[in-house]
Amino acid sequence: MTAQILDGKATAAAIKSELTGRVAALISRGVVPGLGTLLVGDDPGSKWYVAGKHRDCAEVGIASIQRELPATATQEEIEAVVRELNEDPACTGYIVQLPLPEGIDTNRVLELMDPAKDADGLHPMSLGRLVIGETGPLPCTPYGIVQLLRHHGVEIAGAHVVVVGRGITIGRPMPLVLTRKSENATVTQCHTGTRDLSHHLRQADIVVAAAGVPHLIKPEDVKPGAAVLDVGVSRDENGKIVGDVHPGVAEVAGWVAPNPGGVGPMTRAQLLVNVVEAAERAAGPDAG
Ligand SMILES: Nc1nc2c(c(=O)[nH]1)N[C@@H](CN(C=O)c1ccc(C(=O)N[C@@H](CCC(=O)O)C(=O)O)cc1)CN2
Secondary structure (H helix, E strand, O other): OOOOEHHHHHHHHHHHHHHHHHHHHHHHHHHHEEEEEEOOOOOHHHHHHHHHHHHHHHHHHEEEEEEEEEEEOOOOHHHHHHHHHHHHOOEEEEOOOOOOOOOOOEEEEEEOOOOHOOOOOHHHHHHHHHHHHOOOOOOOOHHHHHHHHHOOOOOOOEEEEEEOOOOOOOOOOHHHOOOOOOOOOOEEOOOOOOHHHHHOOOOOOEEEEOOOOOOOOOOHHHOOOOOOEEEEOEEOOOOOOOEHHHHHHHHOOOOOOOOOOOHHHHHHHHHHHHHHHHHHHHHHOOOO
């Protein structure tokens, strides 16, 4: 069997095309959505992701506010920029690019953000709303994964999903999104402390691999026909991405989200969705 591709680039392009009309409608009502980003340090990957977010904004008509601090920035300097973004009326939503440099208290920074401007869905208030089933911004990668599966007709309701990883951007919130009534999946969460990972993986209809361990998921770990989404990012000596999923998995799985080209573009598209939805909420119903 050779797996079908869950094409994140094409799916993200379709989402962006739909958003362009919604942004134009907001602007015609005098509401200009603006995405702010705060990048601390000079990690090449983070710089590339932030630049991509602003390219996406330009594509759909969202304004950009870019703030950068050196890797030596103190907790106080970072928090001062967060306060500025909270106050800036041109910034309708923003993100703090993660990870922050070592020694910075990330939770304190996230908690300081105005929850009404949380474009990432990672503010404790947004995560709490997700837990209690209230509407709010959804974490970009987990919801991007749901959209990618739906777009390709992969059944989520009733599926057994195994999530590998427990980080703040993917592993931790992924089961919260998948077990909502609207998704209705059954989830097993695995991580580096899981005994016999292979046993759990072989039960899965859908695997979300977000451990950051190169080629952790091998062909013999995968149930034939399963959907396997590779979200792990490690780099080889040439800076090339090595995902969590061994290339041989494509011979066993029914669907594969490649890396790059699968979930990454969906993360960026969902960020735009969150910015537009927040601006629409703030603008209120369209009387015209
Ligand atoms: N504040 C946040 N920080 C981080 C998040 C996040 O959602 N919010 N997620 C990741 C990084 N990330 C977004 O910020 C991200 C990762 C990957 C991609 C992407 O499009 N990747 C491309 C490949 C890019 C490459 O070649 O390096 C792909 O998969 O095709 C976009 C965004 C951690 N930080």
